[in-house]
Amino acid sequence: AQSVTQPDIHITVSEGASLELRCNYSYGATPYLFWYVQSPGQGLQLLLKYFSGDTLVQGIKGFEAEFKRSQSSFNLRKPSVHWSDAAEYFCAVGAGTYKYIFGTGTRLKVLA
């Protein structure tokens, strides 16, 4: 079955520390992968996407993600977290023709 797993429900990091948010997917064909960020009471904003080519993808706000086919993973990273990065992060895979499957999200808290 097609699925996306984000194993960490909550993550807390100190401002300036590095960040890695995990995402594992289950999908038979070539995956189209996305990371989104959501601030409270807002919609989702695209951070980055991957569908072919270089497995290290750069996004907005200093985020990057690495696609590892052998591990079925697409982890999101940032070298130095800012207080404004506190939000909820969703990993998603494009499945089939028009359907997207989302993980349950990881809520990031940033300590000053």
Place this chain on the structure above:
Amino acid sequence: DGGITQSPKYLFRKEGQNVTLSCEQNLNHDAMYWYRQDPGQGLRLIYYSQIVNDFQKGDIAEGYSVSREKKESFPLTVTSAQKNPTAFYLCASSIESVRQPQHFGDGTRLSIL
């Protein structure tokens, strides 16, 4: 600027009442989607539409209905059959296929009076 507009931002429903959530986009996207978001459950697909006058049920369509009479508009009706409608509802759109990301509106929060 192009984007997706959802209205209202907050909505209250009485018992036995149907309510309609509006979603309008000016991105010229063919596909539109409705998701329900509950704490800890991510986004669950209610309905989606690939073209005008056509739409498909998602994973949790029971108690909801939609229409797609115009490319720009994809309203969602929460019917009285939906016994637990309290949630955050997100509308999204996308170009052609899942190789492209979705664009999201800012959501409507529906509560029961």
